[in-house]
Amino acid sequence: NEKYALGLHKSKEVLGNLKRLIEQNQSLGEDFFLELEDIFIQADLGVDTVLYFIDTLRRKMKLNNVTDPKEIEEMIVDEMFKIYLQDEIVIADLDYVDHETNIYLIVGVNGVGKTTSIGKLAHQLRLDKKKVLVVAGDTFRAGAIEQLRVWAERAKVDFFAKEPGSDPSSVIYDALQKAKKEHYDVILCDTAGRLQNKVNLMNELDKMRRVIEKEMPNGLRETLLVIDATTGQNGLKQAEIFKEVTKVTGIILTKMDGSAKGGIVLAIRHLYKLPIKYIGLGEKIDDLVLFDIEEYIYGLFA
Ligand code: GDP
Numbered sequence: 565n566e567k568y569a570l571g572l573h574k575s576k577e578v579l580g581n582l583k584r585l586i587e588q589n590q591s592l593g594e595d596f597f598l599e600l601e602d603i604f605i606q607a608d609l610g611v612d613t614v615l616y617f618i619d620t621l622r623r624k625m626k627l628n629n630v631t632d633p634k635e636i637e638e639m640i641v642d643e644m645f646k647i648y649l650q651d652e653i654v655i656a657d658l659d660y661v662d663h664e665t666n667i668y669l670i671v672g673v674n675g676v677g678k679t680t681s682i683g684k685l686a687h688q689l690r691l692d693k694k695k696v697l698v699v700a701g702d703t704f705r706a707g708a709i710e711q712l713r714v715w716a717e718r719a720k721v722d723f724f725a726k727e728p729g730s731d732p733s734s735v736i737y738d739a740l741q742k743a744k745k746e747h748y749d750v751i752l753c754d755t756a757g758r759l760q761n762k763v764n765l766m767n768e769l770d771k772m773r774r775v776i777e778k779e780m781p782n783g784l785r786e787t788l789l790v791i792d793a794t795t796g797q798n799g800l801k802q803a804e805i806f807k808e809v810t811k812v813t814g815i816i817l818t819k820m821d822g823s824a825k826g827g828i829v830l831a832i833r834h835l836y837k838l839p840i841k842y843i844g845l846g847e848k849i850d851d852l853v854l855f856d857i858e859e860y861i862y863g864l865f866a
Contacts, residue, residue, distance in 0.1 A: 567845060567851075567853060568845075568853060568856070568859055568860075568863065569863060569866075570821075570845075571820060571821045571843075571845030571846065571851070571853075572820060572821070572826070572845070572860070572863060573821075574820075574821060574822060574823055574824045574826075575607075575820060575823060575824060575825075575826030575860075575864070576826075576863070576864055577824045578603060578606050578607040578824045578825065578826065578827075579603065579604075579607050579826050579827065579864045580864060581603050582600075582603055582637075582640065582864060582865065583637075583864075583865055585599055585600065585603065586633045586636050586637050586640070587633055591631075592625055592626075592630070592631065592636070597618055597621070597622050600618060600621070600640075601614055601615075601618050604617060604618070604827055606824075606825075606827075607824070607825055607826055607827030607828075608796040608797065608800075608825035608826075608827045608828050608831065609827030609828075609830055609831050609834075610797065610800060610827070610831040610834075610835060612835070613647065613827075613830065613831050613834045613835060614827075616834075617643060617644075617647060617830075620643055621639065621640065621643055624639060624643075625639060637865060641861055641862070641865065644830060644861050645857070645858075645861060647830050647833065647834045648829070648830055648833045648834075648857050648861075649833075649857070656814065656839040656840060656841050656854070656855055656857075657841070657854065658785075658786065658814075658841060658842075658854075659785045659786050659813070660785065661785070664749075664783070665743050665744075665747075665748055665749065665750075665751060665780060665783050666749060666750050666751070666783070666785040667750075667751045667753065667776055667780065667783045667784045667785055668685075668750070668751065668752050668753065668784075668785055668786050668787070668788055669701075669753050669755055669769070669772065669773075669784065669786075669787045669788070669810075670682055670752060670753065670754055670755060670787075670788050670790060670816075671755050671757065671769065671787060671788070671789050671790070671806055671810065671812070672757050672789055672790030672791065672802070672806070672816075673757040673758075673759055673802055674705070674708075674757045674758075675792070676757070676790045676791060676792040676795075676799075676802075676818060677790055677792060677816075677818035677819060677844055678702075678754060678757065678790045679708065679711050679712050679715055679754065680715065680818070680844070680847065681790050681816050681818060681842070681844060681852060682698060682712065682715060682752050682754055683698075683712075683715025683716065683718055683719050683849060684719075684844070684849055684850070684851065684852035685752060685816075685842070685852060686698050686715070686716060686719035686721045686750075686752055687718070687719035687720075687721075687849045687850065688850075688852065689721075689749075689750050689752075690719060690720060690721050694749040694750045695722075695746075695747065695748050695749045695750070696719070696721040696722065696748065696749065696750045696751075696752065697721065697722045697723070697724055697739065697742070697743060697746075697748045697750070697751050697752070698712060698715070698716040698719070698721055698722070698723050698724070698752050698753075698754075699723075699724045699725070699735060699736060699739040699751055699752065699753040699754065700712050700713070700723070700724065700725035700726075700735065700754055701732045701735050701736055701753045701754045701755045701756070701772065702732070702754045702755055702756040702757070703726065703727075703728055703729055703730045703731070703732055703735060703756070704728075704729075704756045704758065705728075705756075706728040708754065708756075709725045709728060712725070712754055713725065718849055719849065722746075722748075724738070724739045724742060726738065731771075732755065732756065732768055732771070732772055733768070733771040733772050733774075733775045736753055736772050736775050736776060737775050737779065739751060739753070740775070740776065740779040740780055740783075741779075743780075744779075744780075751783075753772070755768070755769060755772065756768065759802070759805060762805065762808075762809060765809055766809045766810065769809060769810045770810070773810070786813040786814055786841075787810055787811055787812050787813050788812075788813065788814050788815070788816050788841065789802075789803060789806050789812045789814070789815050789816070789838070790815075790816045790818060791803060791815055791816070791817050791818070791828075791832070792818050792819050793817050793818060793819050793820045793822075793823035793825060793826075793828050793829075793843075794819045794822050794823045794825070796823075796825045796828060799828060800828065800831055800832065800835065803815070803832055803835075803836050803838065804835075804836065807836055807838070812838060813838075814838060814839050814840070814841040815832055815838050815839065815840045815841060816840075816841060816842045816843075816844065816852075817829065817832075817840050817842070817843045817844065817855070818843070818844035819844055820843045820844060820845055821844070821845045821846050821851070826860075826864070829855075829857075829860060839855075840855040840857075841854065841855060842854055842855055843855045
């Protein structure tokens with residue numbers, strides 16, 4: 565997948581050092597593990613995850629007495645998979661049910677690429693022959709509504725909004741009435757991303773969920789959290805907070821094209837047990853791809 569390889573060249577800048585390290589270093593002394601530690605910390609895997617990861621590797625490598633670079637590489641790849649997949653093998657595809665209205669709440673702080681991702685997702689789903697409605701649930705910023713409208717137009721899907729300042733739960737209520745009449749396959753609903761007031765945000769999202777539960781029981785398919793990969797540890801912190809505030813089911817990791825900190829991919833999974841569903845690889849409408857952990861990890865060593 566060429567798009568994948570191109571989009572992730574930044575990620576390879578740091579984690580790609582792995583290959584060099586393995587090729588140069590076959591003694592597996594403490595220097596090797598220190599440098600390995602360094603690479604993963606620079607890649608923003610997060611200190612706790614790195615320590616756990618290096619510890620496991622050190623133990624296994626010593627135990628099995630590995631010296632062959634190929635074997636070392638295999639063991640690292642293996643452990644990266646284990647961190648990512650933990651005990652369940654997750655198919656990180658979008659949860660979708662045919663012949664029903666599938667509702668997705670998109671959450672995340674401002675600036676991470678929420679609007680752009682909704683536009684990209686709408687475009688993909690439309691190409692996939694789904695009838696899509698984009699809903700402007702972030703009523704706090706007038707700009708957000710307009711920007712989302714532009715993306716919906718670009719994606720050639722329908723758009724629903726109310727006045728700036730409207731109650732987001734009333735927006736989703738009205739959007740659901742429209743969806744009942746017009747039989748949409750997909751509703752992509754934007755939400756406000758103000759973390760300054762966690763309680764407000766929690767109440768707002770709760771209220772939206774309750775409206776959905778009442779109007780279309782079992783219609784809420786996923787709550788996707790958008791995280792900007794270039795923000796590293798900050799992004800991880802956001803995942804932690806949003807997990808407290810609402811029931812997040814998956815991640816859209818944006819700006820992977822501009823991030824050398826690919827370790828966030830493993831860290832999110834390890835720390836918060838959240839699957840990455842999509843990654844953003846640019847600003848254009850088709851720059852969103854399903855995340856494929858295999859392609860990602862093998863790509864780092866290719
Ligand atoms: P929002 O405030 O969360 O809705 O963020 P926007 O969707 O407005 O995006 C903020 C900026 O990030 C815009 O300039 C987007 O073009 C840019 N952006 C979003 N996703 C990506 C991505 O995957 N890669 C790159 N390079 N830029 C992105």
